[in-house]
Amino acid sequence: MSAYSLFSLIRNAMNYHQDWQSAWRSPDPKSHYDVVIVGGGGHGLATAYYLAKECGVSNVAVIEKGWLGGGNTGRNTTIVRSNYLLDESAGIYEHAMQLWESLSQELNYNVMFSQRGLLHLAHSVHDMQEIGRRGNAIYLNGIDSEFLTPAQVKEMVPFINLNCRYPVMGGLLQRRGGTARHDAVAWGYARAADELGVDIIQNCEVQGFDIENNTVKALRTSRGRITAGKVGCVVAGNSSVLADMAGFRLPLESYPLQALVSEPVKPVLDCVIMSNGIHVYVSQSDKGELVVGAGSDPYTSYSQRGSFDQIEHVVGPLLELFPIFSRLRMLRQWGGIVDVTVDRSPILSKTPVNNMYFNCGWGTGGFKCTPGSGHLFAHSIASGEMHPKAAPFSIDRFNTGALIDEGAAAAVAH
Numbered sequence: 001m002s003a004y005s006l007f008s009l010i011r012n013a014m015n016y017h018q019d020w021q022s023a024w025r026s027p028d029p030k031s032h033y034d035v036v037i038v039g040g041g042g043h044g045l046a047t048a049y050y051l052a053k054e055c056g057v058s059n060v061a062v063i064e065k066g067w068l069g070g071g072n073t074g075r076n077t078t079i080v081r082s083n084y085l086l087d088e089s090a091g092i093y094e095h096a097m098q099l100w101e102s103l104s105q106e107l108n109y110n111v112m113f114s115q116r117g118l119l120h121l122a123h124s125v126h127d128m129q130e131i132g133r134r135g136n137a138i139y140l141n142g143i144d145s146e147f148l149t150p151a152q153v154k155e156m157v158p159f160i161n162l163n164c165r166y167p168v169m170g171g172l173l174q175r176r177g178g179t180a181r182h183d184a185v186a187w188g189y190a191r192a193a194d195e196l197g198v199d200i201i202q203n204c205e206v207q208g209f210d211i212e213n214n215t216v217k218a219l220r221t222s223r224g225r226i227t228a229g230k231v232g233c234v235v236a237g238n239s240s241v242l243a244d245m246a247g248f249r250l251p252l253e254s255y256p257l258q259a260l261v262s263e264p265v266k267p268v269l270d271c272v273i274m275s276n277g278i279h280v281y282v283s284q285s286d287k288g289e290l291v292v293g294a295g296s297d298p299y300t301s302y303s304q305r306g307s308f309d310q311i312e313h314v315v316g317p318l319l320e321l322f323p324i325f326s327r328l329r330m331l332r333q334w335g336g337i338v339d340v341t342v343d344r345s346p347i348l349s350k351t352p353v354n355n356m357y358f359n360c361g362w363g364t365g366g367f368k369c370t371p372g373s374g375h376l377f378a379h380s381i382a383s384g385e386m387h388p389k390a391a392p393f394s395i396d397r398f399n400t401g402a403l404i405d406e407g408a409a410a411a412v413a414h
């Protein structure tokens with residue numbers, strides 16, 4: 001596969017861009033793979049890439065029931081940050097942040113990672129205590145964080161309304177936080193994994209597993225039976241469904257999470273703003289659209305649609321903070337299915353079935369960890385032992401009680 005470069009761009013321009021090679025092959029599934037990854041979202045594709053790149057395992061397939069990135073990867077609001085409270089979280093999210101910082105070069109694919117800064121607003125004494133505790137904890141873990149006064153918030157975002165119903169009392173800023181282009185992350189990993197020999201198989205649904213002596217042997221798919229040495233399931237909102245096929249239960253609930261974008265406008269907002277207190281977050285995409293999100297739907301469901309009540313729920317707090325946006329029209333609204341754990345931390349784990357691993361429970365905030373999650377999961381699958389940074393996120397924690405409670409840091413869904 002040819003590298004993307006200025007030279008290849010010019011060469012292909014000569015032929016009106018008719019001769020570009022497909023970014024990845026579309027092979028028929030083989031009868032056997034050493035590792036099968038179920039789920040062609042960012043996390044699954046990243047896992048396959050690092051298996052082939054760093055772990056010497058290239059007889060790998062990624063099985064996707066729809067199209068690459070068509071799940072939460074292509075539906076999220078692209079916020080990247082590593083400012084969670086606890087040490088275990090700092091380990092995993094900061095690992096991802098460091099991979100983000102060189103990801104475009106690593107994949108030779110522009111994932112449009114933009115460290116434009118991410119500002120959490122505080123609107124109450126409780127919020128101030130929360131950002132105080134978290135900011136200090138993060139700082140002790142060597143992760144950047146700064147406290148801002150209301151005047152500094154105003155300086156950063158001059159058109160913000162500090163005196164909304166719950167006035168802005170301060171903020172926690174992570175300058176290295178920001179956004180990345182979600183589709184590009186899936187496509188970049190897919191292209192790079194394909195180049196290393198990984199088979200990416202779309203429109204292929206996993207419908208069951210063959211398990212003998214408590215060990216997974218094969219997957220039953222809509223395109224036939226595939227035997228596998230090991231299976232990694234990375235299917236986000238469908239994780240409980242896959243676990244059910246394998247005969248065990250996961251401590252997860254699946255909720256729709258919605259987001260909206262406005263019509264595009266000229267650059268107006270050059271950082272990401274999040275407010276847990278009045279519950280909204282907003283950034284501006286490179287196309288100029290405001291990308292706006294809030295909480296998940298209040299009931300479990302597998303719906304991937306938007307709903308009218310959420311528009312009001314999201315736009316109300318947005319306009320409290322930014323009355324300037326009141327004349328913008330909203331352009332699109334959609335939903336994804338997020339898999340939520342009680343402690344709002346992910347699951348990267350072995351399972352009761354030998355050679356079967358699950359990576360799930362990222363809930364409303366897993367995009368930011370895509371490279372880190374894939375990297376740690378690949379090493380865990382290859383070695384058969386969970387990577388030390390992934391080990392605390394085992395499903396055993398729901399038996400032992402060693403929960404990693406990130407309820408506050410994960411609060412507004414993103």
Ligand SMILES: Cc1cc2nc3c(=O)[nH]c(=O)nc-3n(C[C@H](O)[C@H](O)[C@H](O)COP(=O)(O)OP(=O)(O)OC[C@H]3O[C@@H](n4cnc5c(N)ncnc54)[C@H](O)[C@@H]3O)c2cc1C
Binds near residue numbers: 075234366
């Ligand atoms: C509206 C919204 C906004 C969000 N905003 C943010 C944000 O700003 N920042 C952030 O960090 N996170 C955010 N998230 C969360 C983030 O999108 C997810 O945590 C992350 O993308 C999960 O990636 P994944 O690869 O695990 O899952 P997915 O991208 O969902 O991939 C899983 C794939 O598995 C496939 N699959 C399912 N069942 C089967 C089967 N039986 N056989 C084969 N394939 C199957 C699905 O089709 C899907 O493509 C948001 C989510 C939503 C919905």
